[in-house]
Structures are given as C-alpha cells and as structure tokens.
Amino acid sequence: MTELALRVAAIDDAIPGIRRIRLVPRTGGLLPAFSAGAHLVLAMRDGPTLRRNPYSLCSDPEDRSGYEIAVRRAERSRGGSAFLHDRLAVGDLLSAGQPANLFQPDWRGRRHVMVAGGIGITPFMAMTATFDRLGLPFELHYACRSRATAAFADLLVARHGARVTLYPSDEGRRIDLAAVVGDQPLGTHLYTCGPDALMAAALQAARDAGWPDQALHAERFEAPPPGDPFTATLARSGIEVTVGRDQSLLEALEAAGVAAPCLCRGGACGECATRVIEARGTILHNDHFLSPGERAAGDRIMTCMSRFTGDRLVLDL
Amino acid sequence: MAAAFLSRPVYPGLALVPQARRHIFALEGAGAGALTDLAPDAGALTRSDILYLPRDPDGAAQAVALAALGAASLWQAPDLAALLSRLAGLLDGARMGTRLYAAGSEGFIGQVLVVAEAAGIDPLSVATEHRGNRARRVQCVHCKTVAEEVTTQPCACPGCGLTLFVRDHYSRRLGAFQGVCIDAEEPGSAPAAEEAFR
Numbered sequence: 329m330t331e332l333a334l335r336v337a338a339i340d341d342a343i344p345g346i347r348r349i350r351l352v353p354r355t356g357g358l359l360p361a362f363s364a365g366a367h368l369v370l371a372m373r374d375g376p377t378l379r380r381n382p383y384s385l386c387s388d389p390e391d392r393s394g395y396e397i398a399v400r401r402a403e404r405s406r407g408g409s410a411f412l413h414d415r416l417a418v419g420d421l422l423s424a425g426q427p428a429n430l431f432q433p434d435w436r437g438r439r440h441v442m443v444a445g446g447i448g449i450t451p452f453m454a455m456t457a458t459f460d461r462l463g464l465p466f467e468l469h470y471a472c473r474s475r476a477t478a479a480f481a482d483l484l485v486a487r488h489g490a491r492v493t494l495y496p497s498d499e500g501r502r503i504d505l506a507a508v509v510g511d512q513p514l515g516t517h518l519y520t521c522g523p524d525a526l527m528a529a530a531l532q533a534a535r536d537a538g539w540p541d542q543a544l545h546a547e548r549f550e551a552p553p554p555g556d557p558f559t560a561t562l563a564r565s566g567i568e569v570t571v572g573r574d575q576s577l578l579e580a581l582e583a584a585g586v587a588a589p590c591l592c593r594g595g596a597c598g599e600c601a602t603r604v605i606e607a608r609g610t611i612l613h614n615d616h617f618l619s620p621g622e623r624a625a626g627d628r629i630m631t632c633m634s635r636f637t638g639d640r641l642v643l644d645l
Numbered sequence: 646m647a648a649a650f651l652s653r654p655v656y657p658g659l660a661l662v663p664q665a666r667r668h669i670f671a672l673e674g675a676g677a678g679a680l681t682d683l684a685p686d687a688g689a690l691t692r693s694d695i696l697y698l699p700r701d702p703d704g705a706a707q708a709v710a711l712a713a714l715g716a717a718s719l720w721q722a723p724d725l726a727a728l729l730s731r732l733a734g735l736l737d738g739a740r741m742g743t744r745l746y747a748a749g750s751e752g753f754i755g756q757v758l759v760v761a762e763a764a765g766i767d768p769l770s771v772a773t774e775h776r777g778n779r780a781r782r783v784q785c786v787h788c789k790t791v792a793e794e795v796t797t798q799p800c801a802c803p804g805c806g807l808t809l810f811v812r813d814h815y816s817r818r819l820g821a822f823q824g825v826c827i828d829a830e831e832p833g834s835a836p837a838a839e840e841a842f843r
Binding site: 434436437438509511512513514515516534535536537538539540541542543 | 662664665666667736738739740741742743744762764765766767769770
C-alpha cells in the first residue's frame with residue numbers, strides 16, 4: 329500500500345484544546361478519494377519514536393485537494409496528540425496510509441440519525457456533508473461541554489440549520505436518547521461516535537425501542553491502554569519483542585521491524601488478529617472485535633490494543 | 646451442505662423481539678405453526694398484526710388457530726400478490742421498532758424479504774422460519790421466466806422449455822434460485838427429472 333506524502337498546509341487552534349490540521353499532497357495534485365466516515369493513519373516521527381495513530385477525516389469527501397483532521401489534546405497523551413499539538417507546524421512533512429473506512433453509512437438507509445459526543449464529531453463532518461449533498465434526510469445530535477469548546481459547532485449549524493442540535497452540558501442540556509430513537513421512520517440508521525458511555529447509551533436506547541442491530545453503527549477509536557511491560561516471542565521470526573508500558577504490542581512489533589498486519593489501530597477492524605501459539609499467562613483483551621467465545625479460546629490476540637501478563641507468549645509471526 | 650453457497654439463505658427460526666413496539670407476522674400455509682408454536686404473550690399480541698396466506702390442505706384449521714391467539718389484527722389473504730401488497734402498505738409509514746417475522750415456504754419468505762428490503766429493512770433484521778415443503782422458486786437465467794413450486798432436479802422452464810439445473814445460487818433481489826440449462830453442450834442429454842425438493 330502506497331504511503332501518502334503530505335505537508336501541513338494549515339493549523340487552526342480556534343477552539344481551545346482542539347487542533348484542526350489541513351494536509352495537502354507534497355507534490356501537488358489530488359489525494360485519493362475517501363468516503364464519509366473514513367479515517368487516516370498518520371505516521372509521526374517524534375525523535376526516535378514512529379507513531380501511527382488513526383484520525384477520522386473531517387473534511388468534505390468531495391474535496392480532494394487536501395485532508396482535514398481535528399485532534400483533541402488527550403489529558404494523558406501517549407504522545408500522538410501531544411506531538412500534533414505541541415510540535416507540529418505549518419510546512420511540516422508527514423506521511424499517512426491510504427484512507428480506510430470502518431464507519432461507512434448504510435446507503436440503503438432512508439434516514440440517518442447521528443449521535444456525537446465531544447471530538448467524536450469528526451466523522452460526522454464528512455457524513456453530514458455527504459448526506460446533505462445527496463439529499464438524504466439526516467439529523468445530528470451533538471453533546472459537548474460548552475458551545476465555546478465544541479469543535480465545528482458553528483460551522484455545522486451554519487451548514488445544516490435545524491438538522492443539527494447542540495447539547496452543551498454547561499447549559500444543563502442532555503440528549504434525550506429515548507426521544508431521538510422513539511419515533512423514526514422504518515429504514516432509519518443510527519450512528520454514534522464519542523465517549524464510551526454515550527455510545528453505549530445511544531445503542532441501548534435504540535435496542536430498547538426495538539431497533540435491529542443491523543441499523544446500529546458505532547465508531548470506537550481508542551488509544552491502546554498502557555500496562556505492565558511484557559515480552560512476546562515470535563515463532564517465525566525467531567526474535568523476542570519487549571512491549572513497554574506506554575507502547576502497544578503492535579507498536580513494539582513495528583519498532584522491531586516486523587511487518588505485522590493492522591488497519592484501524594483501535595481494536596475495531598480485526599485486521600491485526602494474530603494466532604497465539606502458546607500463552608502461559610493471561611491475554612488482556614482490549615479490542616471490540618473478538619467475541620466472548622473467541623476471547624475465552626485464547627488462541628488469537630489483537631496486537632493493536634491487547635496486552636499480556638504472564639511467563640511466556642508465543643505468536644505466529 | 647453447510648454454506649456451500651454463500652447466497653443460500655438460512656432460516657434461523659422465529660424468535661420474538663420483546664422490545665419491539667409492533668410485530669408484523671407474514672405467514673403462509675404451514676408457517677402459521679411457527680407463530681402458534683412461538684405462543685407470544687398477551688402483551689406482545691396486542692401489538693401484533695398477522696397477515697396469513699392459507700394453503701391446502703390445512704389452511705382453514707390453521708386460520709382458526711391463528712384467530713385463537715387474539716392478535717390486534719388477523720387478515721387472510723386471497724393470494725400471494727394481495728398479501729405482499731398489504732404488507733408493503735403496512736411497512737410504508739411504519740416506524741423503527743416495528744419488527745417483521747416471516748414463516749412459510751422458501752419462495753414465500755424470499756418474496757416477503759424483497760418487500761421488506763424495499764421498505765428499508767435489512768433482510769437479516771427479519772426473523773424467518775421455513776415451514777412446509779422444500780419446493781423452490783426458480784428463475785430461468787436464459788429467458789428470465791420464474792417457475793414456482795419447482796420440486797424436481799432438473800426442471801423444465803415453463804417459459805422457454807429448456808431443461809434447467811436448479812442451483813443453490815440464490816438471488817435475494819428476486820427471491821429465487823437460479824436455473825441453468827443442463828444440456829447446452831449436447832441437447833437432449835439431460836438426465837431424467839427426479840424429485841429433489843419435497
């Protein structure tokens with residue numbers, strides 16, 4: 329897969345704690361097309377560390393002259409958001425993988441209802457642009473701390489008017505999820521992205537109202553959780569890889585030069601599933617992909633999110 | 646047998662979605678038994694509409710059994726086209742939380758799913774249960790005629806007369822299996838038809 333060579337064309341820090349970054353092709357021309365809901369895995373060279381983090385594309389998918397992402401400064405950053413906030417400047421060069429989409433709208437839908445919380449608004453910037461262009465009915469419910477700190481709030485209201493509802497918690501407003509899902513026409517799809525609790529509540533409200541799972545879509549991008557260091561033995565390469573406290577297994581594999589499969593880097597897509605040959609200890613599954621039964625079987629690990637504690641872990645890599 | 650063809654539908658059986666705001670049951674012939682066996686509670690039945698297409702020989706008795714359930718409504722269709730049209734009318738204007746259930750022959754379920762998908766329902770969201778014979782609805786890939794109630798392998802196309810091999814390849818759009826000329830290379834070499842879908 330060809331890496332994209334990008335240059336930082338603009339940085340917008342208008343909203344405190346959220347940095348909008350526009351990336352354009354280094355050599356001019358157009359970037360590959362992407363679809364609403366897609367994300368980009370940015371490669372960031374930060375001293376000796378090469379970070380690869382996924383970010384939802386929030387620009388209009390029709391605009392192929394550049395890609396835009398919006399990054400919230402994480403309170404306990406593993407490094408990615410701190411790098412983008414503190415060290416990135418206009419003119420810097422970055423590379424990225426091709427856009428990939430794990431949060432595709434269901435185009436059979438008659439109506440599209442989106443529930444966003446905080447920086448989880450980013451994929452809905454591209455979705456609302458596309459729904460609007462195609463004339464598809466939609467509504468967006470956007471929970472935020474305050475109007476002043478809500479990324480894209482003004483832009484969304486200007487663009488889509490009453491189809492966008494803001495719920496600033498400092499004004500005491502909360503999304504009435506039961507009401508949102510309570511009277512929608514057959515063929516409606518629900519999409520949610522934001523804090524875990526909000527996503528879980530939105531999905532539960534829909535299930536409680538009799539919605540089928542096929543109409544429910546959630547985007548979970550989480551940073552890999554830190555944990556105690558551990559060592560993985562790679563059966564095919566014949567090497568041992570030590571995973572640091574703030575490093576994911578996938579990152580440790582990449583640092584060791586192992587070509588490990590991956591796509592979303594957030595435990596959602598299943599691409600990085602790796603066969604476990606031996607595990608004397610416990611696999612700490614942190615992904616959203618394996619079923620409870622598959623977790624219990626213990627013969628696969630999702631390297632982007634999951635960790636291990638114990639004496640010996642042997643992987644088929 | 647399992648999953649030889651990815652398009653070959655599976656029918657997991659009816660299971661009530663207790664949270665549903667409204668239940669619509671589309672039933673044909675022996676499919677009535679799928680609902681009476683399910684025995685929904687009275688609360689669910691007050692939110693249930695039943696569309697029933699009776700088939701011989703037990704249609705009348707099954708209609709009596711369905712009526713005894715005491716659902717919000719029970720409508721007997723004179724024919725399949727009428728049932729599908731009534732179903733489309735019910736789904737038009739329905740709200741999310743309406744759940745659809747289909748039970749009966751494979752051809753019936755397939756055509757209910759076509760109506761459901763046109764109304765914005767993912768076919769996987771529909772509870773289905775196969776009851777009754779295994780007769781197939783078959784589209785001749787050559788002249789596009791759809792043969793109903795096909796029970797033999799191969800079968801004769803009622804449109805163009807070709808002898809068709811009935812494949813497991815299933816069209817969700819048509820709700821029909823694909824039939825392909827079995828003796829195109831050497832006309833007249835088709836094996837004798839045998840009862841295969843009973």
